[in-house]
Amino acid sequence: MPALSVSQVILHLNNLFGYDPILSDVCVIGEVSRATRSASGHAYFTLKDEDGVLDSALFRGGIGVEHLELGAEVFVFGRVSVYGPSGRLQLIANLVEPAGDGILQARFEEMKNKLESEGLFDLERKRPIPSFPSVMGIVTSKDAAAWQDIQQTVARRFPRVELVLAHTPVQGNTAATLIAEAINSLNQVGGIDTIIVARGGGSPEDLWPFNEEVVARAIFASATPVISGVGHESDWSIADLVSDLRASTPTAAAELAVPDLEELKGKLNYYTSQMHLYCSARIDVGRNELKYSVTKLDRALPDLVTHKIRLDDLITRANSNVLHKNELTKEYLRGLAEKMTALAPHTTIARGYSVLQKSLDGKIISRVGDIGSGENITITVSDGVIDAKTVGENMGLGVPEEHQLNLL
Amino acid sequence: MSTMSENELGALSFEEIMDELEKSVSDLENGKLPLSKASEVYEKGMKLAEEASKRLSDTEIKITDIKKAFEEKIEISSQSENDLDI
Numbered sequence: 001m002p003a004l005s006v007s008q009v010i011l012h013l014n015n016l017f018g019y020d021p022i023l024s025d026v027c028v029i030g031e032v033s034r035a036t037r038s039a040s041g042h043a044y045f046t047l048k049d050e051d052g053v054l055d056s057a058l059f060r061g062g063i064g065v066e067h068l069e070l071g072a073e074v075f076v077f078g079r080v081s082v083y084g085p086s087g088r089l090q091l092i093a094n095l096v097e098p099a100g101d102g103i104l105q106a107r108f109e110e111m112k113n114k115l116e117s118e119g120l121f122d123l124e125r126k127r128p129i130p131s132f133p134s135v136m137g138i139v140t141s142k143d144a145a146a147w148q149d150i151q152q153t154v155a156r157r158f159p160r161v162e163l164v165l166a167h168t169p170v171q172g173n174t175a176a177t178l179i180a181e182a183i184n185s186l187n188q189v190g191g192i193d194t195i196i197v198a199r200g201g202g203s204p205e206d207l208w209p210f211n212e213e214v215v216a217r218a219i220f221a222s223a224t225p226v227i228s229g230v231g232h233e234s235d236w237s238i239a240d241l242v243s244d245l246r247a248s249t250p251t252a253a254a255e256l257a258v259p260d261l262e263e264l265k266g267k268l269n270y271y272t273s274q275m276h277l278y279c280s281a282r283i284d285v286g287r288n289e290l291k292y293s294v295t296k297l298d299r300a301l302p303d304l305v306t307h308k309i310r311l312d313d314l315i316t317r318a319n320s321n322v323l324h325k326n327e328l329t330k331e332y333l334r335g336l337a338e339k340m341t342a343l344a345p346h347t348t349i350a351r352g353y354s355v356l357q358k359s360l361d362g363k364i365i366s367r368v369g370d371i372g373s374g375e376n377i378t379i380t381v382s383d384g385v386i387d388a389k390t391v392g393e394n395m396g397l398g399v400p401e402e403h404q405l406n407l408l
Numbered sequence: 409m410s411t412m413s414e415n416e417l418g419a420l421s422f423e424e425i426m427d428e429l430e431k432s433v434s435d436l437e438n439g440k441l442p443l444s445k446a447s448e449v450y451e452k453g454m455k456l457a458e459e460a461s462k463r464l465s466d467t468e469i470k471i472t473d474i475k476k477a478f479e480e481k482i483e484i485s486s487q488s489e490n491d492l493d494i
């Protein structure tokens with residue numbers, strides 16, 4: 001094998017690169033990490049990504065030298081070759097274009113897919129935001145308009161809340177880490193009901209920290225529910241996707257975080273009047289129920305009046321019956337008494353008749369045969385009794401019928 | 409659910425008060441409560457509403473930063489440690 005000179009090797013390489021369909025006409029995307037301009041008008045710069053660097057040159061007359069700013073994401077169109085004097089691989093550019101938006105979009109999509117697959121955006125994970133917070137943690141810059149907007153909104157809507165500001169830069173290289181730290185710190189303070197992570201509108205680069213993984217992880221790990229209010233209406237950040245509630249702006253975030261005091265007072269008044277209303281309606285119902293019950297009770301009572309009238313009638317009738325009977329009896333008795341008086345023995349005796357009785361047994365002697373000779377008798381006359389003795393034989397006499405009757 | 413004491417009311421969060429109040433209103437709205445119960449619920453509801461508006465009248469926005477919040481927390485926890493020593 002013949003030995004080759006260094007130049008021959010470099011030449012060979014450049015030939016190979018020149019034939020290579022990719023390397024001979026390439027578009028490289030990367031971040032400008034170093035850029036210098038020579039007096040002759042050439043621009044030398046380094047392109048980098050996470051794992052590598054590529055020396056590059058844009059010679060005088062090339063287009064897009066103004067995009068070669070430190071940190072800028074650019075598309076570089078050109079070819080790859082080896083520069084002999086240094087022996088280094090070089091990207092010879094003829095056109096440089098800013099890549100910013102496209103790159104960021106690609107990174108955003110990549111981050112979104114990654115975190116989504118891990119479940120950081122799951123709807124089931126979203127926690128309810130406390131309706132009436134007492135203490136809220138605010139993650140933003142103390143110099144930002146967002147902080148002013150939040151304070152004003154809270155003061156206007158619900159001024160009985162304490163705001164704890166966790167100040168952090170919200171743009172630049174260190175912002176993402178510091179935002180994440182602020183969220184963690186607020187969680188360590190304790191007693192915070194809601195966290196708002198906020199930043200006003202800006203360029204996609206400005207808002208980029210809110211798309212960083214470290215911020216997403218901090219929001220995900222937060223024990224306190226997080227509301228995000230980053231950028232404007234149309235800006236969706238990774239932070240928005242992870243947070244429990246997304247608001248379009250910092251002001252909107254504050255509005256979602258606290259209730260409206262006036263509205264609440266109105267609600268309380270409404271509740272109070274509703275309670276009055278319902279309660280008096282209930283009392284009316286009770287009153288009607290009572291009325292109904294009384295009526296029902298009334299109807300259920302026996303008809304005392306009718307019974308009483310009937311009873312009175314019965315008593316009257318009974319009374320009059322009894323009285324009538326009494327009168328009749330009295331009348332009858334009176335008649336009897338008169339009769340008896342007429343028939344009484346002493347009345348007869350008083351008229352001159354007398355009554356004979358056997359002394360032995362008091363038997364009335366009304367016939368001859370009732371008494372023998374020599375027997376003791378008593379003779380009752382009008383003013384006393386005469387003791388006597390019979391003599392002689394008894395003889396029957398004809399006694400008139402009427403006298404016999406009178407002796408009975 | 410009987411009437412509430414001041415202590416019980418004080419222990420409730422604003423959210424709990426509003427929840428209880430809403431429940432009282434809907435219980436009354438329902439209209440099926442016995443009258444004695446309804447007046448009990450009414451009394452309780454009015455107390456809740458009163459407490460809620462009392463709390464809302466406290467209108468002082470307080471702004472602090474996290475460093476101060478931490479310091480306060482440390483202060484409070486060291487105080488409570490002292491309390492324990494006593």
